[in-house]
Amino acid sequence: MTELDPHLLGTRAKAMIDALASISADPGRITRLFLTPEHRRAADLVGRWMAAAGLSVSEDGLGTVRGRLPGRGERGGANGARRLLIGSHLDTVIDAGAYDGTLGVIAGILAAEHVSRTRGAMTFGIDVLAFGDEEGSRFPFALGCSSAVAGAWDEGWLDARSFDGTSLRDALRRYGKEPTAAGQEAYDPDEAAAYVEVHIEQGPVLEAQGEALGIVTAIAAQSRLSVALTGEAGHAGTVPMALRRDALAAAAEISLALEAIAREGAADFTVGTVGRLAVSPGASNVVPGEVELSVDLRSQTDAVRDRALERFRNATAEIAARRSIGLAIETLHHQGATACDAGLQGRLAGAVEAGGGRPVRLPSGAGHDGQAMAGLCPIAMLFVRCKGGISHNPAEFASIEDMGQAVAALIRFVEGFEG
Numbered sequence: 001m002t003e004l005d006p007h008l009l010g011t012r013a014k015a016m017i018d019a020l021a022s023i024s025a026d027p028g029r030i031t032r033l034f035l036t037p038e039h040r041r042a043a044d045l046v047g048r049w050m051a052a053a054g055l056s057v058s059e060d061g062l063g064t065v066r067g068r069l070p071g072r073g074e075r076g077g078a079n080g081a082r083r084l085l086i087g088s089h090l091d092t093v094i095d096a097g098a099y100d101g102t103l104g105v106i107a108g109i110l111a112a113e114h115v116s117r118t119r120g121a122m123t124f125g126i127d128v129l130a131f132g133d134e135e136g137s138r139f140p141f142a143l144g145c146s147s148a149v150a151g152a153w154d155e156g157w158l159d160a161r162s163f164d165g166t167s168l169r170d171a172l173r174r175y176g177k178e179p180t181a182a183g184q185e186a187y188d189p190d191e192a193a194a195y196v197e198v199h200i201e202q203g204p205v206l207e208a209q210g211e212a213l214g215i216v217t218a219i220a221a222q223s224r225l226s227v228a229l230t231g232e233a234g235h236a237g238t239v240p241m242a243l244r245r246d247a248l249a250a251a252a253e254i255s256l257a258l259e260a261i262a263r264e265g266a267a268d269f270t271v272g273t274v275g276r277l278a279v280s281p282g283a284s285n286v287v288p289g290e291v292e293l294s295v296d297l298r299s300q301t302d303a304v305r306d307r308a309l310e311r312f313r314n315a316t317a318e319i320a321a322r323r324s325i326g327l328a329i330e331t332l333h334h335q336g337a338t339a340c341d342a343g344l345q346g347r348l349a350g351a352v353e354a355g356g357g358r359p360v361r362l363p364s365g366a367g368h369d370g371q372a373m374a375g376l377c378p379i380a381m382l383f384v385r386c387k388g389g390i391s392h393n394p395a396e397f398a399s400i401e402d403m404g405q406a407v408a409a410l411i412r413f414v415e416g417f418e419g
């Protein structure tokens with residue numbers, strides 16, 4: 001093990017975070033969408049950092065920047081050698097924070113540089129990956145870059161259109177890529193030993209526990225539903241309460257039922273959210289006749305999520321029947337949990353403890369590139385405390401000390417890894 005200076009590593013990470021934060025489509029705020037001129041500039045900067053760190057840099061057909069440190073005795077990154085993949089993403093949401101995604105790419109570069117400087121190479125190769133579309137902010141799909149790397153590219157995505165009407169095919173051409181080359185450079189599963197990602201937590205758990213770093217147990221199972229309620233609109237002054245079929249009152253009760261079910265699953269990190277209500281006709285003097293509400297339900301495991309979902313459906317049906325409200329539930333999204341590898345979790349936890357930390361185990365409620373990478377190889381994620389749990393917001397913040405501890409832990413993890 002090499003002596004590490006977390007403060008220096010954190011200071012370097014912060015300078016790199018700031019440099020990437022200055023690359024934006026909008027002055028004064030951070031917006032960096034997939035395959036835009038801003039993505040190009042960020043990818044070029046990251047490529048220069050990788051080269052300076054001693055990595056050989058390439059870019060695949062979807063713009064994922066790959067920085068490669070060959071394993072000992074491996075000539076020029078030949079196929080067949082086992083590789084440790086370290087990555088995250090360069091794209092952002094609109095009006096984003098500076099740390100989401102970028103920290104993981106930077107941590108990978110700093111860790112690979114440390115190995116390159118202090119040892120030259122490990123017995124396994126190291127590839128640092130900077131993906132371009134984790135957020136799904138431009139096109140109606142997400143994780144396209146990591147899906148391609150993992151061998152799960154969907155040709156149909158080429159015809160997907162961005163919110164400004166550009167097809168992915170055209171966006172790739174404008175970015176200087178040949179669309180038919182998209183998704184053609186997946187890793188061989190025998191070649192990929194593991195995927196590890198450092199990421200800000202984007203939630204308040206680590207801060208509440210007073211710890212800088214967390215080990216992700218799984219990326220949560222998620223379901224999204226649309227619930228349509230049909231009652232009867234009527235005059236707010238003349239329809240007696242006993243004769244009303246108020247769709248909004250039913251929606252309120254359904255929202256509280258979801259909250260109660262999710263609270264009971266708190267130990268399994270179950271969370272339930274009604275984030276949107278569309279009320280019709282939406283006038284102050286009319287009993288609401290129709291309401292559509294969005295439901296987002298997540299939990300640590302598929303089984304717990306599925307049980308909570310079943311209870312929610314039953315509760316909703318009971319509430320609607322009791323109130324004589326018509327009910328239609330549409331499932332918009334139903335994604336299973338992605339488990340993080342137990343052995344890798346243990347190694348990451350050991351690397352955190354070696355730096356004096358007490359690693360907190362927690363699932364990720366948010367989606368990540370690891371979901372796609374898990375189709376290729378075992379995955380692990382290291383979470384970094386962020387202030388107030390705030391993310392996807394300009395106020396997003398992680399301290400130099402916490403970032404330094406994260407990079408140091410990643411370096412220890414790499415040094416202890418056996419391809």
Ligand SMILES: [Zn+2]
Binds near residue numbers: 134
């Ligand atoms: Zn992210």
